[in-house]
Amino acid sequence: MRVFKTRTIATDACKKGRVTMGGAPVKPSRPIKEGDIIDVKKPPITYTFRVKATTQNRLGAKLVPDYLENLTPQSQYDLLEMTKISGFVDRRKGLGRPTKREGREMSRFKEDTYADTYFLDWEDDDEDE
Numbered sequence: 032m033r034v035f036k037t038r039t040i041a042t043d044a045c046k047k048g049r050v051t052m053g054g055a056p057v058k059p060s061r062p063i064k065e066g067d068i069i070d071v072k073k074p075p076i077t078y079t080f081r082v083k084a085t086t087q088n089r090l091g092a093k094l095v096p097d098y099l100e101n102l103t104p105q106s107q108y109d110l111l112e113m114t115k116i117s118g119f120v121d122r123r124k125g126l127g128r129p130t131k132r133e134g135r136e137m138s139r140f141k142e143d144t145y146a147d148t149y150f151l152d153w154e155d156d157d158e159d160e
Contacts, residue, residue, distance in 0.1 A: 033092040034071055034080070034099070044071070068102070075114045076107040116140070 035041035041050075041059070048056040049072040052063075063069070063082050071078045079102040086098060129137065 033095050034078070049073070076103070076111050078103045078107070 035044060044050050045057055045059040045061075050057050051070045051072075052061070052067055054070075057069075063085060065082055065084060067082045069080045069082065071080070081100040081102055082098065083100050084098050090098065
């Protein structure tokens with residue numbers, strides 16, 4: 032996984048305090064060494080990486096896993112998935128109309144939610160008798 036697509040975006044993230052080492056924000060020019068743990072906040076989740084090795088040259092995206100170990104807990108990825116799902120229910124103002132795909136996913140989500148609620152209520156009614 033490539034952490035940031037460009038150096039400019041990485042620099043901006045450092046300046047905004049979204050990149051930390053040991054809980055302290057880092058500057059873009061901060062040198063790193065093997066074993067350093069780096070936290071990167073990309074809302075809504077925080078990725079955690081351990082530096083396996085350093086290099087003097089810039090790398091292609093495919094070579095990044097050789098130098099970084101992803102330590103991000105599964106709970107963070109679950110949070111990301113929940114955020115994606117809830118984005119269809121609570122759409123922010125100014126995003127325009129939902130795309131065709133988003134509309135289908137909203138309909139599917141609503142149908143599943145309604146079906147779960149209906150059948151749960153129906154099963155509870157049977158138990159009362």
